[in-house]
Amino acid sequence: MTEILLSSLTNLLSFQHLAYMMLGISVGLVIGILPALGGIAGLSLLVPFIYGMDQVSALAMLIGLLAIMPTGDTFSSILMGIPGGSSSQATVLDGFPMAKKGQAARALSAAFISSMFGGVFGALVLTVFVLIARPIILAFGSPELFMLALLGLSMVAVLAGRSIVKGLTACAVGLILGSIGGAPATGEFRMVFDIFYLYDGVPLVVVGMGIFAIPEIVDLLRTNQAIAREAPLGKGWGQGFRDWAQNWFLSLRCSAVGCIVGVIPGLGGSVVDWIAYGHAVQTTKDSSQFGKGDVRGVIAPESANNAMTGGAMLPTLLFGIPGSGSMAVFLGGMILIGVEPGPSMVTTDLNLTYTIIWTLALANIFGAGICALLSKPIAGLTRIPFQLLAPFMFVMVSFAAFQSTRSLEDLVALLVLGVVGVFMKRFGWPRPALLIGYVLAPQAETYLYQAVQFNGWSFLVQPGVLIIAAIIAVSVFFGLKNRVDESVELGELDLHHHTDAEAARAARRPQFAFAAAMVLFLAVGLWDALGQSFLGAIFPGVMAAVGILTGLMLLWKLVYADRGAPALYDQERQTGADGQMPAGSAWNGIIWLAALVGLASLFGFVIAVGLFMVAFMRQRVGSTWARAFVMAGWALAGVIGVAYALNLNFPSGVLQSMVDLPWPLR
Amino acid sequence: MVAPTGGVVYTTPSLGLTGPQDIAKLRGQKLVYASQGATSLDLVPLLAFRLMGLETQHVFGFKGRGDGRLAFERGETNIDYQTSSAYLKNVQPLVDAGTAVPLFSWGVLNEAGEPVRDPTFPDLPHFGEAYQMLTGNAPSGPEYDAYFAFFAAGFPAQKMVVVPKDTPADIVAAYQKAFEDMKADPAYQASAEAVLGDYDQVTGALADALYQRGTTIEDDVRKTVVDVLSTDYGVKLGEE
Numbered sequence: 001m002t003e004i005l006l007s008s009l010t011n012l013l014s015f016q017h018l019a020y021m022m023l024g025i026s027v028g029l030v031i032g033i034l035p036a037l038g039g040i041a042g043l044s045l046l047v048p049f050i051y052g053m054d055q056v057s058a059l060a061m062l063i064g065l066l067a068i069m070p071t072g073d074t075f076s077s078i079l080m081g082i083p084g085g086s087s088s089q090a091t092v093l094d095g096f097p098m099a100k101k102g103q104a105a106r107a108l109s110a111a112f113i114s115s116m117f118g119g120v121f122g123a124l125v126l127t128v129f130v131l132i133a134r135p136i137i138l139a140f141g142s143p144e145l146f147m148l149a150l151l152g153l154s155m156v157a158v159l160a161g162r163s164i165v166k167g168l169t170a171c172a173v174g175l176i177l178g179s180i181g182g183a184p185a186t187g188e189f190r191m192v193f194d195i196f197y198l199y200d201g202v203p204l205v206v207v208g209m210g211i212f213a214i215p216e217i218v219d220l221l222r223t224n225q226a227i228a229r230e231a232p233l234g235k236g237w238g239q240g241f242r243d244w245a246q247n248w249f250l251s252l253r254c255s256a257v258g259c260i261v262g263v264i265p266g267l268g269g270s271v272v273d274w275i276a277y278g279h280a281v282q283t284t285k286d287s288s289q290f291g292k293g294d295v296r297g298v299i300a301p302e303s304a305n306n307a308m309t310g311g312a313m314l315p316t317l318l319f320g321i322p323g324s325g326s327m328a329v330f331l332g333g334m335i336l337i338g339v340e341p342g343p344s345m346v347t348t349d350l351n352l353t354y355t356i357i358w359t360l361a362l363a364n365i366f367g368a369g370i371c372a373l374l375s376k377p378i379a380g381l382t383r384i385p386f387q388l389l390a391p392f393m394f395v396m397v398s399f400a401a402f403q404s405t406r407s408l409e410d411l412v413a414l415l416v417l418g419v420v421g422v423f424m425k426r427f428g429w430p431r432p433a434l435l436i437g438y439v440l441a442p443q444a445e446t447y448l449y450q451a452v453q454f455n456g457w458s459f460l461v462q463p464g465v466l467i468i469a470a471i472i473a474v475s476v477f478f479g480l481k482n483r484v485d486e487s488v489e490l491g492e493l494d495l496h497h498h499t500d501a502e503a504a505r506a507a508r509r510p511q512f513a514f515a516a517a518m519v520l521f522l523a524v525g526l527w528d529a530l531g532q533s534f535l536g537a538i539f540p541g542v543m544a545a546v547g548i549l550t551g552l553m554l555l556w557k558l559v560y561a562d563r564g565a566p567a568l569y570d571q572e573r574q575t576g577a578d579g580q581m582p583a584g585s586a587w588n589g590i591i592w593l594a595a596l597v598g599l600a601s602l603f604g605f606v607i608a609v610g611l612f613m614v615a616f617m618r619q620r621v622g623s624t625w626a627r628a629f630v631m632a633g634w635a636l637a638g639v640i641g642v643a644y645a646l647n648l649n650f651p652s653g654v655l656q657s658m659v660d661l662p663w664p665l666r
Numbered sequence: 667m668v669a670p671t672g673g674v675v676y677t678t679p680s681l682g683l684t685g686p687q688d689i690a691k692l693r694g695q696k697l698v699y700a701s702q703g704a705t706s707l708d709l710v711p712l713l714a715f716r717l718m719g720l721e722t723q724h725v726f727g728f729k730g731r732g733d734g735r736l737a738f739e740r741g742e743t744n745i746d747y748q749t750s751s752a753y754l755k756n757v758q759p760l761v762d763a764g765t766a767v768p769l770f771s772w773g774v775l776n777e778a779g780e781p782v783r784d785p786t787f788p789d790l791p792h793f794g795e796a797y798q799m800l801t802g803n804a805p806s807g808p809e810y811d812a813y814f815a816f817f818a819a820g821f822p823a824q825k826m827v828v829v830p831k832d833t834p835a836d837i838v839a840a841y842q843k844a845f846e847d848m849k850a851d852p853a854y855q856a857s858a859e860a861v862l863g864d865y866d867q868v869t870g871a872l873a874d875a876l877y878q879r880g881t882t883i884e885d886d887v888r889k890t891v892v893d894v895l896s897t898d899y900g901v902k903l904g905e906e
Contacts, residue, residue: 141740184727186900187703265736319739320756321732338860342755446727453725454698454742533900 005127008354011056012362020057021359024064025367031065032072032084033378034400034642039069039326041403041646047333055352058337060359062330067363069326070305071115071371078107078298079227079381080393081216083208087305089435090273092212094290094297101293102228104379109240110295111302112368112375114251117244118303119364121255122262122310126357131346133263133314140264143459146447147468148264149440152271154472155278156437157479161430162566164480165554170429172547173518174437175444176525176540177202183536184446190540191528195409202413203404207438209397210417215425217393218418218589220386227389228382237376243295250280250296251303258304262311265321274436276304282478290482310360317345317353388631390589391616394596395609395635399642402605408651411597418593422586423514428569445539511570512558519551592616605650606664609635640664667845668868668876669825670775672784675711675747676757676768678738683767686791689800692769697722698743700734704899710772710820711747713813713891714793718800720745724899738766747772750786750863770796774865775822777872779879781814786864793817812890815883823880826873845869 011017024046031042042065050058073084078095091111098107140148153171160167180191181201192198220227244251254276261272280300281287290297315321320341322328334341345353381389401414424431451459459465522544529541557567595615599608613632617623623631643650643664650664677683682691699715701708701724708724715722722745728734731748735756738746748757760766771784773792783792797805805813827845829838846869848854858867868876895901 138736138740141742142737182703186726187705188901265733319732319736320752321730321736340751340755343759344755449727450725450737450742453723535900 004351005354008351009358011351012060012355012358017057017060018362020053021060021064021363022366024061025068025363025370028065028068029072029367029370031646032069033075034396039066040329042066042069043326043329043333045646047329047336050333050337053337055337055339056355058333059339059352059356062333063356063359064363064367066309066326066330067119067306067360068367068371070302070309071112071119071364071367074108074111074115074302074371075375075378078111079104079379080213082213082393082397087273087308088301089208089212090277090301090432091298093277093432094292094294096216097291097293098295098298099227099379099382102382103236103239103293104228104382105236105375106240106243107236107295107298108375108379109237109372110243111240111298112371113241113244114254114299114302115306115371116364116368117248117251118255118258118306119310119368120361121252121303122259122307123357123361123364125256125259125307126310126314126360127354129259129263130314130317130353130357134318134343134346137263137265137315137318139464141464142447142450142454143462144464144468145264146444146451147465147472149444149447151468151472151475152275152436152440153444154475154479155271155274156430156433157476158278158281158482159274159430159432159436161428161433162569163428163554165550165557165567166428167430167433168550169515169518169522169547169554170424170431170433171437172522172543172550174434174439175441175543176522176547177207177434178438178441179445179525179540179543183532184442185449185535186533188532188536190532190536191525197405197407197409197413200405201442202417202438203401203410204439205404206401206410206413207417207435209401210414211421211424211431211435213393213397214414214418214589214593215421215431217390217397218422218586218593219425221390221589221592222586224385224387226383226385236379237372240295244299247296247299250283251299253283254279254300254303255307258307259311261304262308263314265315265319271436271439272304272308273301274432276300278475278479281482282475284482287482306364310357313356313360317341317356318343387621391592391613391631392635392638394593395612395639398593398596398600399605399639402651403648406649406651408601408653411600411651415590415593415597419590422590426571426586427511427514428566428571441539441543448539449535507570508558508568511568512555515551515554515558519548519555522547522551592620600651600653602653603655604653604661604665606636606640607655608653609639667827667842668823668873668880669827669862670822670865670868670876671749671751671824671863672772672774672786672821672865673747673749674753674757674768674771674784674787674790675714675745676753676761676766677745678741679764679767681744683769685767686769686796687799688767689769689796692720692745693800694721697745699724699745700728700737700743701726702728702730702734704895704901707820709891710813710816713809713816713894715745716894717805717809717813718797745769750784750865754786754863772817772821775818775876775879779875781817784864808886808890811884811887812894815879815887816891818876819880823876826877826880842869 027046028042043062046061046065050061069085070087073088074091074095076082076084077088077091078099081092081096083089083092095107095111098104156167156171178201180198182189182199189199257276257279258272261275277297277300280296281290284296312327316327316331318341320331322331331341339349339352398411398414402410404410421431424434525540526544526548529537529544554567561567596608596612599611603611610632613635614628617628617631618625642648677692681695682688697715697720699711699722701712703726704712704724712724725743728737731752734743734746735748735752737743739760757766761768768790771787771790771792773781773794774784776782781792781794784790791799794805827841829841845867849867849869
């Protein structure tokens, strides 16, 4: 074994192979930095070139690209609050507040060190684990997978924020949102209302962007300041490294968690960051700073997501089962170069397996190094006045959202979810709870159904299930003890400005209306479930019913709770840290986004971007015509350049259905 | 051009079988199959097991045949099928290790459009033979027609190269010639079997025939399947 290990390492260290790996890393970095263009886009770009390459070079290139993804997408998570990829969502929670405090460089360097450590640790574990992995992977049947999905859901307890009823209701909304589309057990369609777009469910990227990115952009737009305000960028680079060194044990534990979650097929990367984040919170004595810029909230998910990439290789290599979309493309690439995954990967083809694992480690080291070098100049983005950055971010987010199904409805869904996200942020609803519910709904439902079909309800007393149940109990216990609140300190509610009770009641009305709308959504979910067959109805029905119950409790509190109760949190009625009331209106940003979506539906995306940029610069920024056109030119060049390189299409509007236009306008 | 593929149904030795000849032992045993859904390609095994009178519980919600194979290896299911390439790479080792028993292949269509043994698995009976071993008769009747229609669409005519309707005839001819040339290319012949299995890529008139078979269905056959799906599996396909 040692011999194979060394020979594959020397094989890899030749100039040619390293060069191909660097090529993969470079492409991966560019694509990783752009939000929502993940491994699938990158691999699809490279796979056509691997015909005729030797196996080691081709693998080095593809893995170089895959390994850098969870490192590169950290940039947009930390600097702009846009979840860069499905496994960097939790990084936003603390990374972005750090950037707002002017600690972008510190957060980035801590993230890259953690990524590198996670990646290398993952590779080390895999070196040994690959030989014994097969029986362990086979030990996870549907019952165990269902319990792991529940473990993911139990993280809601950590992330529920100040008001637990809001957290549970948000989670239920997420679960119902995630169960839109075909039911796993029967294939019948739920909550589609004859809208073709909903038959496949709402795409993850659209939900992530709508719930996380849009509210941040909208809020920042209100103040017209740079993301980092007046705060100096700071050196930060060494500080980030020291932060990591102080928390090396946390990083180690989260890497292990990431590795394990990656190895188990069917759980997927979209929960690993939340589990790691939840773990960090549960095991920290003073968790009061989480959600407001605690560096441990960056270290934990970033250690885990790189380790996960390694772990996720195992089911792909040993069983030929792709654990994710990008793994499916990777699998296709492997077959193109004549590597057939299967049991032989640990026997006759063990050298290839080790090549893959060690490329992963090397690529992580190089990748983190490159990112660290880039972090200083890129962190400068947080100094740009936000109103100059905002239109670009609107364009980028819409373009990314549109890549999910390439239909205009992506943009409409983004707008709707964006509005929901803005209100959730304003009223202190925990957005991670909704996202976790959304991500885990299909998995929890599928595995529960399969477990009951295979074993009957007796699956609940299987040893593996009981062990995971115990872990869940511990996790919930510590979770409730150390809850994370992403909203600012609950200061004096300004109700004392109102002298009479009537005005105080009126102040609660917007909050009541939003909560009522959420309960209404759940009620529609319940009503829809009642029209389905038993198997298609049971899961969403029960979840909606629970959500309605907690929602009603919330509504009751909103009417009768005393002032100062956590459920009453409302950002608009809250004095900020600087003692100022928030300026401007949230609707301003939403209207600009709506304008972009509306223009795109009329004239197609490219023309819409041009008009939107010029209008924004003139109206909002008040710049000269010349400057407005230059900015619009930059945005168009960027969007068209990316689309051309990756062979992507644009949303088309009414205009395109009437006139046949040449490519970028089509 | 039409690219055919095949597949092999296999089970576990714990049901008392040692090879295809023991298929009758499956009768009366409770079989569990990991299905991607009643309206997916797994409709073919669903109709096949039904036709054979095998008592099969279809557990839906699997994301692919690989997922289903994993459930089989975990012992959650006891009957499964894999397409040819996946079978060779991932199930053959299980057969060699004595943890899986092949039953039959779906078979391929000969030039006359009749099902014959799959050249990739010459030792395995095809579905029709297996049915005969089980019941003593060759399969026939409306349910067999229903199975056959979906089998033809799902396997021998699984993947087709098509061009838009108004493509000029010379371009179509150029494509057809290119496919013929590819089949004659020694480099193709050398690597085809390892990658695609022992299946001829079908061109010309035969491809047309397969295209017809794979994309048309008799009204009564269609009704049979729709009825089965709605009464037994609660799937409504929007027709009365």
